[in-house]
Amino acid sequence: MSEIRIRDIVQAALLVAGEPLTLERLGSLFAEEAQPARSELMGALEEIRAACADGPLELQCIDKAYRLQTRAEYAPWLNRLFAERPARYSRAVLETLAIIAYRQPTTRGEIEAIRGVAVSSDIIKTLISREWIRQVGTKEVPGRPALYGTTRAFLENFNLTSLGDLPPLSELKTMPGQTADATEPVDQAAEFEATASEAAESEAAESEAHESETSRSEAPP
Amino acid sequence: MSEIRIRDIVQAALLVAGEPLTLERLGSLFAEEAQPARSELMGALEEIRAACADGPLELQCIDKAYRLQTRAEYAPWLNRLFAERPARYSRAVLETLAIIAYRQPTTRGEIEAIRGVAVSSDIIKTLISREWIRQVGTKEVPGRPALYGTTRAFLENFNLTSLGDLPPLSELKTMPGQTADATEPVDQAAEFEATASEAAESEAAESEAHESETSRSEAPP
C-alpha cells in the first residue's frame, strides 16, 4: 500500500459520506496540523474528476458541495439491482395462456368453458401487454368475439421453435404426481397423439432434408 | 464516454448496492441475452480488485458475496466524517458473542457455564437487535432452551469471509496428570473447529485466486 494522499482521503470520504460534502467538511477530515489548503482540496477534486472519466462514477457539484454518483448511462443495469422482485402471475393467467397455446385460435368464451370460470379482461390484457398473445381475428358468431393466438415472443420466451415443441397432452397426463386413471380424457389425449404422430411419420419419411427449414419457417416472421 | 464494460457495471453495482452482492445478483444486472458467464464476472471482480490496489477501496468477499469497502488505514480520517462515535460493547457482550461464534449453535446455559457468570437477557437482546446473532432452534432438553447462532450480518460487520475465517481457538493446555478425555464442552469446541476449518477449505477451493489477496486485506493494519 502506497502512501495515503490527500486525494485518496477526499475520494474515500466522497464514497462513504452518503451526502454531498463541502470543501469545509472535506478539510475537517484532516488533523489541524495537517490541514490542506483550499487549493489542494480543489486540486484533489480535479484529480478525482479526471480519474473517474474512465469509470462508472462522475463528480457532481451541488450547491458548493461535492458528491460522486453513477453516470446516467448505467441506469439500465443498476435499475435491475433495485428492481423489486418480479410479481407473479395468478393461476388464472397461466391457465388462460396454456389454453390459448394449445387451443389457438380461440375465444374468451371457449377458455371460460374449459376453465369453468369467467376470464376477466384483465387477464387477457395482461397477456396482450406482455406480447405473448394477440388478437388474430374475430369469430363469426353472435357477439363477434375476438380470436386469440400466441405470438413469436411467446415462443421465444418459452424457448420453443414452434408450438409443436410443446409436449403432447398424453405426456402431461402421465407426469409424476398424476394418477393415470384411464378415463375418457386419457382416451382423448391418446386420440390426439395418434393423429399427431401419424402426420409426423408420413412427413418425416418424405422430407428429412427439409426438417430444419421447416421448423424454422414455422415460426412466424 | 467509452464503451461500458462488464467490469464498469459490476463496479457501479458494488458502489451503489449498500450490501454485498453474490455472483447471481451481479449476473441479474444483465439482460438475459447479454448475460455474462460466471467466469467473466469473476474476471471483472479480479480487475476491480487490481484497479483498487492504488486507491482507498478494497474488494472483500463475505459469505460468497462481494463488497467494496474502505481500507482500515483510512479510519482516522473517515471517523472525523461522522459525528457519531462507533458503538462500544462491554466485555460481557463481546465474550458472549465470541462464544456463540465459536460454539454455535449454543444455549445461554452453555455460555454461562464457560463464562462462569449469568448471561443477562440484556446481553442477548443487544446481540439480537444488532442482528449479530439469532435464535436458530431449540435444544431438546428440559426447558427447551433457545439455540443461538451468528448471522450473515455478523460476518459483514466483522469483515469475515466465512466463519472459517475466525482464527482457531487456542490450544487447550492440560494439567499434568489430567487425562485427555476432557469434558464435554472441550469436545464440542474441538468439533466446531473441525467444522469451521472444513468450511474454510471448501471456501478456499472455490476462490483460490482470491485467497492471498483476501487474507491480506483482512488483516487489520
Next chain:
Amino acid sequence: MSAVLVRGEEWSKIPDDLYIPPDALEVILEEFAGPLDLLLYLIRRDNIDVLDIPMAEVTRQYMTYVEIMKAVKLELAADYLVMAAVLAEIKSRMLLPRPASADVEEADPRAELVRRLLEYERYQAACEDLEARPRVGRELFLPEIPMEARNLERPAPKVTLDDLLGALRAVMQREDAFAHHRIMREPLSVRERMTRILEQVRSDGFTEFSMLFQVGEGKRGVVVTFLAILELVRESLVTLIQNEPFAPIHVKAAA
C-alpha cells in the same frame, strides 16, 4: 463512573493489610466480566502458573477483591460469591493429607477449576481477536453512492414452461371441463398454423389460397397448412371462395 465515590468513604473502609496495586481499582471498576475473569486477572497479574495455583494466596486475594467490590457497592453478582465458596472448598481439601494410594484423577482438587479457567481463557483470547478485527463503522466504511436516473419499474413476472404445463395440468385435472370440451384435437403445429393464417387473411379482401402455402416448407408444411385451413373452415373462421371450377381459390376471414 463511581470513581469519586470510591475515593470517598467507601475507600476508607477497605482493610489496611490489603495489597491493592494502583491500577487494580480501575480494573475493578471497569467491571470484571465474571468471577473467572477476576481469577484469571489475579493469576496473570502475579505471574502464577495456572496449572499450579497456590490456592491459599489466590483465595485470599480473590476475597479481598470481592470485599472491595462490596465496599464500593458494585452490583455484585451472586456468581462471585459462589466462586468464593468453591475456592474455599478447594483450599480446605488441599490441606487434607492425600491418601497414599490416591487415584490420579482424584489427585488434585484444583483440576476442575483449572479446566474451567483454561477453557474460559481460550474464549477470552477469541473475544480479543474479535474485538481487534476491523469492524464496519469503526475501521471500515462502505460506499454509499447515489444512483443517477434511478427508475423503479417492477419487472415482468418470469414464467417457465413448467409453470405453463403445470397450469394446463390443473385445467385437465378438472375432469369434467376436459370431458365436455375437445381441447387440443389437432396437432399443435396445425393449431399454430391456424393462428398464422388468420393473421394473413382479411375480412375486407381476398387472399389467394395458394399464397398461404410456402414452397420451402415441403410436403409437411403443405399438409399442416391444408389441415389448418380445413379446421378454420370447419370452425367458420374463414370462408373459401371459388368462382368456377379450377379458378383460383380465395380465402377470406369470416366477415
